[in-house]
Amino acid sequence: MNRSLHTALIISALISLSFQSILYAGRLELKFFSSETGYSITPDKLLVSDANNPANSFSIQKNSANSYITELARGSYFITAFHSGFASSQTNFTISDNEIRYDIFMDPLTVNSKLNVQRIKSLMKPDAALLLGYVVDDATGEPLSNVSLYNSSSPLTQTDAEGYFQVYVPANCDSRTMLDLKFGKEPYNSELYNSFEVTPSTDFIFTVRMKKGQLNTSAKYVPISEKCSDCTPQTMFPNMAVTGFVVPLNIRVGKNCTGTNCSYAQVYSLQTYCKYVLPAEIYACWGNLTGGMNSLQACAVAVRSYGMYYVYNPINAGLYDICDNTYCQYMGTTLSTNTSNAVDNTFGYILTNSSGVVRSEYSAENNNKGCGNGYSGTGTSWPCISDPVCTGFSPNGHGRGLCQWGTVRWATGRVVSTSSPCSQGTAHSYGTKTWQGILAHYYTVSPQNWQITQGTSAVINSSVSSPTAANPCAQVTINSNVTTIGTGSLMIGASIAPTGTENWISDPTNDIERTFTSGTANYSRVFKIPCNTASGTYDLYTALWYDKNNNNTIDGSDFVVSTKITSAAITISPIGINIISTEIPDKFALLPNYPNPFNPVTKIKFDIPNPAYTKIIIYDLSGRVVANLVNEQLKPGSYSVDWNGTGFASGVYFYSLVTDEYTETKRMVLIK
Numbered sequence: 001m002n003r004s005l006h007t008a009l010i011i012s013a014l015i016s017l018s019f020q021s022i023l024y025a026g027r028l029e030l031k032f033f034s035s036e037t038g039y040s041i042t043p044d045k046l047l048v049s050d051a052n053n054p055a056n057s058f059s060i061q062k063n064s065a066n067s068y069i070t071e072l073a074r075g076s077y078f079i080t081a082f083h084s085g086f087a088s089s090q091t092n093f094t095i096s097d098n099e100i101r102y103d104i105f106m107d108p109l110t111v112n113s114k115l116n117v118q119r120i121k122s123l124m125k126p127d128a129a130l131l132l133g134y135v136v137d138d139a140t141g142e143p144l145s146n147v148s149l150y151n152s153s154s155p156l157t158q159t160d161a162e163g164y165f166q167v168y169v170p171a172n173c174d175s176r177t178m179l180d181l182k183f184g185k186e187p188y189n190s191e192l193y194n195s196f197e198v199t200p201s202t203d204f205i206f207t208v209r210m211k212k213g214q215l216n217t218s219a220k221y222v223p224i225s226e227k228c229s230d231c232t233p234q235t236m237f238p239n240m241a242v243t244g245f246v247v248p249l250n251i252r253v254g255k256n257c258t259g260t261n262c263s264y265a266q267v268y269s270l271q272t273y274c275k276y277v278l279p280a281e282i283y284a285c286w287g288n289l290t291g292g293m294n295s296l297q298a299c300a301v302a303v304r305s306y307g308m309y310y311v312y313n314p315i316n317a318g319l320y321d322i323c324d325n326t327y328c329q330y331m332g333t334t335l336s337t338n339t340s341n342a343v344d345n346t347f348g349y350i351l352t353n354s355s356g357v358v359r360s361e362y363s364a365e366n367n368n369k370g371c372g373n374g375y376s377g378t379g380t381s382w383p384c385i386s387d388p389v390c391t392g393f394s395p396n397g398h399g400r401g402l403c404q405w406g407t408v409r410w411a412t413g414r415v416v417s418t419s420s421p422c423s424q425g426t427a428h429s430y431g432t433k434t435w436q437g438i439l440a441h442y443y444t445v446s447p448q449n450w451q452i453t454q455g456t457s458a459v460i461n462s463s464v465s466s467p468t469a470a471n472p473c474a475q476v477t478i479n480s481n482v483t484t485i486g487t488g489s490l491m492i493g494a495s496i497a498p499t500g501t502e503n504w505i506s507d508p509t510n511d512i513e514r515t516f517t518s519g520t521a522n523y524s525r526v527f528k529i530p531c532n533t534a535s536g537t538y539d540l541y542t543a544l545w546y547d548k549n550n551n552n553t554i555d556g557s558d559f560v561v562s563t564k565i566t567s568a569a570i571t572i573s574p575i576g577i578n579i580i581s582t583e584i585p586d587k588f589a590l591l592p593n594y595p596n597p598f599n600p601v602t603k604i605k606f607d608i609p610n611p612a613y614t615k616i617i618i619y620d621l622s623g624r625v626v627a628n629l630v631n632e633q634l635k636p637g638s639y640s641v642d643w644n645g646t647g648f649a650s651g652v653y654f655y656s657l658v659t660d661e662y663t664e665t666k667r668m669v670l671i672k
Contacts, residue, residue, distance in 0.1 A: 025072065025073055025074040025095050025096060025097050025098075026071070026072055026074070026095035026096065026097060026098045026099060026100060027069065027070075027071055027072075027099045027100070028048075028060075028068075028069065028070050028071075028072055028077075028093070028095065028099075028100045028101075028102075029067050029068070029069045029099070029100070029101045029102070030046075030060070030067060030068040030069075030079065030101075030102050030104060031066060031067045031068070031102070031103050031104065031141070032081060032083070032089075032103075032104050032105075032106060033103060033104070033105050033106070033136075033141050034086070034105070034106060034108060034141075035105035035106060035107050035108075035268060035269070035272045036107070036108050036111070036112050036115060036207075037112060037134045037136070037143075037163075037207065038134055038135075038136040038141060038163075038207040038208075038209060039134075039136060039141050039142075039143065040066050040136075040140055040141025040142065041083050041086065041106055041141070042062060042083070043081040043082060043083045044082050044083050044084055045081070045082040045502060045539075045541075045565060046059075046060060046068065046079070046080075046081050046082075046502055047078070047079070047080040047081075047495070047502060047504055047541065048060055048070075048077055048078070048079050049077065049078050049080075049495075049504060049506070050075060050076075050077060051075070051076035051077055051078050051092060051554075051555050051556035052075065052076060052555050052556060053508070057495070057497075057502070057503065057504035057505075057506070058070065058072070059501075059502045059503065065139065065140070066139065066140045066141060072095045073095065074095055074096050074097070075094070075095060076092060076093070076094045076095075076318075076555070076556030077092065077093055077094075077095065077556075078090065078091075078092050078556075078560075079091050079092070079093070079102070079104070080541070080543070080560070080563060081104060081106065082563075082565050083106060085108060085109055085110065086106040086107060086108055086109060087106060087107045087108075087109060087269065088106075088249075088563040088564075088565070089104050089105075089106050089249075089250060089267060089269070090249060090250055090543070090559075090560040090563060091104065091250055091252055091267045092556055092558075092559070093318060093319060094317065094318030094319070094556065095318075096318065098318075100264075100318075100319060101263075101264040101265070102252075102264070102265055102266065102267055103255075103264075103265075103266045103267070104266070104267040105266060105267065105268050105272065107269050107271070107272055114132070114164060114166075115132075115205060117337050117340075117341070120132075120203050120205075120337050121337065123166075123203075124201050124202075124203070125168060125200070125201065126200055126201050127170060127171070127172060127200055128168040128169060128170055128171055128200060129168070129169050129171045129177075129198035129199060129200060129201075129202050129203070129204060130166070130167075130168055130202070130203040130204070131149075131156075131165075131166070131167050131168075131169060131181075131198075131203075131204050131206065132164075132165065132166040132167070132203065132204075132205055132206070133164070133165065133204075133205050133206030133207055133208065133334075134159075134162070134163045134164055134165075134206070134207055134208070135147045135159050135163045135165065135183060135185075135206075135208040135209075135210060136163055136207070136208070136209055136210070137188075137209075137210060138209035138210055138211045139211070139212070143159075143161070143162050143163030143164075144159060144163050144185060144188070144210060145158075145159055145160060145161045145162075145163060146158055146159065146185060147159040147163070147165070147183055147184065147185040147188075147208075147210070148183070148184050148185065149165055149167065149181065149182070149183055150181070150182045150184065151169065151179045151180060151181060151182075152179075152180045152182075156169065169198055171198045171199055171200040171202075172200055173199075173200055173420060173422045173423040174420050174423055175419075175420065176197060176419070176420075176421065177197065177198050177199070178195045178196065178197055178198075179193070179195075179196045179197075179198060180192070180193070180194050180195065180196070181193035181194075181196050183208050183210065185210065187212055188210040188211065188212055189210065189211055189212065189213075191208050191209075191210055199283065199284070199285035199421065199422045200285070200422065201285065201288050202284050202285045202288070202336060202338070202422075203284075203336055203337055204279075204284075204334045204335075204336060205334055205335040205336065205337075206333065206334050207333065207334075208333075242312045242313050242548060242549075243309070243312050243313075243353075243355045243356030243357055243358070244312060244355075244356040244357065244488075244546065244548070245350075245352065245356050245357065245453060245455050245456050245486065245488060246455065246456045246457075246488050246490070246546040246561060247270065247308065247348050247350070247455040247456060247457040247561070248270055248308065248311045248546070248559045248560070248561065249269060249270065249559070249560050249561055249562060249563075250267055250268065250269055250270065250559075250560070251267070251268060251269075251270050251273045251307055251308075251310070251311055251321050251322065252265045252266075252267050252314070252319070252320040252321045252322075253265060253266050253267070253268060253273060253320060253321070253322060253323075253324050253331060254315065254316065254319070254320035254321075254322065254323045254324060255324055257323045257324060257325050257327070259323075259325075259327050260315050260323045260327050260328065262316070262319070262320055262323055262324070264319075265319050265320040270304065270307060270308065270311075271343060271344070271347070273307055273331065274300060274303050274304050274307065274343045275335050275339065275340045275343050276331050276332055276333070276334075276335065277303045277307070277329055277330065277331050277332070278296065278299060278300055278303055278339040278340075278342065278343060279332060279334060279335065279336045279339040280330045280331060280332025280334075281299065281303065281329065281330055281362075281404065282295070282296065282299050282339075282404050282407075282408075283408075283421050283422060284296070284336035284337075284338040284339045285338070285421065285422035286338075286408045286411070286412075286416070286421075286422070287338030287339070287341070287342065288338070288422065289408070289411075289412045289414075289416070289422070289424055290412060290424070291411045291412045291413065291432055292408060292411055292412055293338070293341070293342060293345075293411075293435075294407075294410075294411035294432075294433065294434050294435040294438060295407040295408040295410075295411035295412070295435070295438070296338060296339055296341075296342035297342045297345055297346050297435035298402065298407050298411070298435040298436075298438035298439050299342070299362070299402070299404060299407055300339070300342040300343045300345075300346045301346050301349045301350065301351060301360075301435070301439055301452065302351065302360045302362050302401070302402050302439070303329060303343075304343070304346070304349070304350055305350045305351040305352075305357050305358060305359075305360040306328075306329050306359060306360050306361070306362075307321075307322060307329065308350060308357045308455070309357050309358060309359040309360070310322040310328070310359075311559060312356070312357065312548065313359075315328075317557070346435070347457075348454050348455050348457050348485055348486075349452060349453070349454050349455070350452075350453055350454075350455045351439065351443055351450045351451070351452060351453070352450060352451055352452075352453040352455075353448070353449075353450055353451075357455070358448075358450055360401055360402070360443065360450070361382075361398070361400040361401035361402075362397075362400075362401045362402035362403070362404060362442075363396070363397020363398050363399060363400065363401070363402075363403070363404065364396040364397045364403075364404050364405060365390065365393050365394065365395055365396040365397060365403060365404070365405045365406075365418075366387065366390070366395065366397060366399045366400075366401075366403035366406065367387060367390035367391065367392075367393045367394075367395055367403070367406075368393075368394075368395050369395040369397070369398075369399030370384075370399060371384035371385070372384075373391055373392065374386065374387060374388050374390070374391040375387055376390065376399070376403045376406060376442065377399060377400070378398075378399040378400060381398075381399075381400055382399060382400040382401065383445050383446060383447070383448070385441070385442065385445055387403060387406055387441075388428075388430055389406055389409035389410055389415065389428055389430055390403060390405060390406050390409065393405065393417075393418070401442060401443065402438075402439070402442040402443065403442065405418070406438075406442070407438050409425075409428065410430075410432060410433040410437070410438050410441065411432060411433065411435070411438065412424065412425070412432065413427055413428065413430075413431060413432040414426060414427050414428065415427075415428050436452055439452050440452070454485060454486055455485075455486060456484070456485065456486035456487060456488035456516070457484070457485045457486065457561065458482050458483065458484045458485070458488075458490060458516055458544050458561050458562050459482065459483050459484075459562050460480050460481070460482050460542055460543075460544060460562045460563065460564035461480075461481040461482065461483060461520070461564075462480070462481045462564070462566070463478060463479070463480040463481075463494075463540055463542040463564045463566050463569070464478075464479050464540075464566065464569060465477070465478060465479075465527070465540060465566075465569050465570040466478075466479055466646065467644065467646045468569070468570055468571065469570070469571045469572075469573065470529055470570060470571075470572055470573075470644075471529070471572065471573060471575040471576075471629075471644075472529055472530065472531045472532065472533045472535075472572060472575060473528075473529065473530075473531040473575065473627050473628035473629065473631065474528075474529050474627055474644070475526050475527065475528050475529070475626055475627060475648065476526070476527050476529065476570065477524050477525070477526055477527070478492070478494050478524060478525050478526070478527050478540065478542060479522055479523075479524045480492065480522065480523050480524070480542055480564070481520065481521075481522050482516060482520070482521065482522075482523055482544070482562070483519070483520045484516040484517060484518055484519065484520075484521075485518060486518055487515070487516065487517050487518060488515070488516055488546075489513050489514070489515050489516070489547070490513065490514060490516050490544045490545060490546060490547075490561060491511055491512065491513050491514075491544070491545040491546075491547050491552075491554050491558070492511065492512055492513075492514060492523060492525045492542070492543075492544060492545075493506070493508075493511050493542070493543045493544075493545055493554050494506070494507065494510075494511075494525060494527050494540065494541065494542050494543075495507075495540075495541040496527070496529075496538040496539065496540055496541070496569075496570060497538060497539050497541070498534070498536050498537070498538055498539075499536070499537045499538060499539050499567060499568050504541065505530060505533065507527045507528050508553070508554065509528070510525060510526050510527060510528060511525070511553070511554050512525045513547060513552060516544075529572060531628050531631055533572055534572070535572050535573050536571070536572060537568045537570075537571050537572075538568075538569065538570045538571070538572060539565060539566065539567050539568065539569060540565070540566040540569035540570060541563070541564070541565055541566075542563070542564045542566070543560050543562070543563045543564075544560065544561040544562045544563075545558045545559070545560055545561065546558060546559055546560075546561055575629055575630070575641065576641070576642065577630060577634075577639055577640075577641050578639065578640045578641070579637055579638075579639060580605065580637070580638040580639060580640055581637055581638040582635075582636075582637045583637070583638070584609060584610075584636040584637070585607035585608065585609045585636070585637070585638060586609060587607070587609055588606075588607060588608065588609060588657065588659065588661065588662035588664070589606060589607040589664075590604075590606050590655075590656075590657040590664040590665075590666055591604075591605040591606060591607075592666060593605075593643075593655065593666065593668045596668045596669060597668075597669040597670065597671040598645065598668065598669070598670060598671070599645070599670065599671050599672050600644055600645040600646045600670070600672070601642055601643065601644050601645070602642070602643055602645070602668060603640050603641075603642050604616060604629070604640065604641050604642070604643060604655055605638065605639065605640045606638075606639055606640075606657050607637075607638050607639075608634050608635070608636055608637060608638075608639065608659075609636055610636055611633065611634070611635055611636065612633070612634060612659040612660065612661065612662075613632070613633050613634075613659065613660065614630055614631075614632065614633070614634045614657070614658070614659050615628065615630055615631050615656075615657075615658040615659070616628070616629040616630035616641055616655060616656070616657060616658075617629070617655070617656045617658060618643060618653055618654070618655050619653065619654045619655075619656070620651070620653055620654075621651060621652050621653070621654075626648065626653070627643065629641045629643055629655075643655070645670040648670060649670075650670050650671055650672045651669070651670060652667060652668075652669055653667075653668050653669070653670060654666065654667055654668070655668060
């Protein structure tokens with residue numbers, strides 16, 4: 001090979017590599033799982049779109065490793081997944097010369113029969129804890145049978161063909177019981193839960209993910225009494241400017257974290273996230289004490305508010321909202337029915353100031369943390385609060401916000417102690433408080449004066465197109481039936497895709513903000529079908545978004561509140577241009593439409609005397625183009641085309657015949 005040719009090939013290769021590096025900046029890997037069992041899910045529909053240009057959507061193919069992998073250019077993107085029998089999931093991320101990995105956990109709409117609350121409650125024993133759950137392959141989400149569960153070296157049980165296990169372990173109220181649990185199966189590495197504390201009449205629901213090719217791993221579990229006492233100094237995360245009252249659908253949780261720096265993320269619904277945090281932060285057995293559910297419910301509101309605050313103010317906006325360790329709030333790996341019920345019973349309730357949700361800190365024992373014995377608070381970073389139910393107890397934590405041990409003492413009217421955390425304890429003389437009263441006691445204090453508010457949430461019940469049949473260039477109305485709690489402004493986004501595909505077409509120009517009020521009502525937006533849209537049946541995707549940066553545009557900083565897929569929602573057919581006569585007319589002409597006024601269809605006739613690229617355009621009274629009925633090369637002749645005004649408001653419209661040689665406009669009136 002001569003030198004000049006060799007040099008040319010090298011230059012060509014370098015140019016190609018440079019172009020590819022510009023075109024593809026980073027790698028995206030997605031996996032989908034059931035949040036209940038950990039089983040792998042293959043979404044029925046998966047939408048990946050450019051956050052700043054929703055008209056650009058991408059298809060991703062599943063590979064043999066049960067994951068979805070693609071290369072993407074720099075930018076911000078949305079992911080939306082739908083699967084039959086599961087609630088939808090949505091998240092956002094930013095590619096910038098990096099690799100993004102998400103494990104996305106979707107909530108089933110029907111509870112697994114083995115994890116049904118009534119069934120679990122019927123299995124409870126007063127002298128034992130109930131351990132149950134599922135074990136799966138971390139990479140594939142496949143259930144693992146014959147996994148052995150040990151306490152130290154003593155075998156307890158094995159998983160069945162579905163990866164399910166269930167076993168009792170002795171426990172009592174008057175002392176603390178710690179287990180060293182190990183899940184083992186060759187060739188997997190053992191999953192260890194060291195110093196795992198169990199309590200009587202309490203269930204612990206596991207989703208264990210076993211890995212190959214690593215050393216034995218210690219599962220994310222820290223005994224409640226041994227939580228970091230002050231991992232997060234007050235100055236580490238100053239209050240940020242962004243806040244609001246709208247409850248997000250999902251939260252991105254950073255994983256494999258050192259401090260607040262995390263290497264990848266998992267996506268959960270906000271409800272499921274709270275259900276994993278709550279039993280890791282407080283004792284689920286407190287719900288068994290008389291009045292004790294008020295303690296769990298107060299803590300559930302604090303946990304939800306804290307997590308929601310970071311959706312508004314993410315630690316790493318391009319990848320995750322919040323970390324999973326004690327530098328944020330601790331997210332465990334087990335559930336319990338008492339704590340899950342507390343999360344459900346307080347659905348949507350948050351702590352707020354006048355602007356919106358707040359970063360509601362809490363710690364284990366706030367007594368004598370700077371304000372003296374019998375007082376919660378620090379006197380500097382948090383006001384002093386008379387808290388006599390905690391008198392005499394040693395401080396454990398930063399002292400700000402809610403005192404976790406104080407919540408159970410106020411809820412039960414008894415001095416529950418750390419040495420016997422699930423025992424009723426002796427009565428104190430300070431009365432009891434409801435969960436609302438507990439929150440007011442710790443947070444509605446000067447100068448904060450935070451309030452308990454039911455945040456705004458919304459669910460799309462149905463979305464339909466009107467009309468259900470349309471032509472390219474036409475405008476349809478998307479009507480959505482929505483149930484709303486609270487009042488707030490939300491953006492309505494919409495996309496369509498040929499049924500059975502993920503080739504989504506968006507209309508961001510007509511994304512619109514509406515005010516949603518409490519109750520069930522219909523809300524609408526228009527959708528302009530692009531003129532180059534192929535004929536066929538199309539699915540409809542509708543989403544409600546919170547416009548976090550208040551720019552009246554759905555973009556990468558916003559979050560989704562609810563989504564809906566409607567299959568085969570609209571049929572798109574080619575516009576029918578009828579040839580009236582092939583006799584060559586003498587001149588260009590645009591004839592009066594008939595009928596006029598009309599409802600909802602009128603016929604427009606026009607003459608073309610010589611070959612011409614021809615447009616028939618419909619304008620509203622403001623001069624905005626609302627439809628393009630004809631946009632193609634026509635032979636000489638006389639033609640007609642119909643315009644269907646369904647989905648358009650009554651009023652005056654104009655229609656124009658436009659060619660390179662001739663333009664004429666006439667007036668028509670749509671009356672409904």
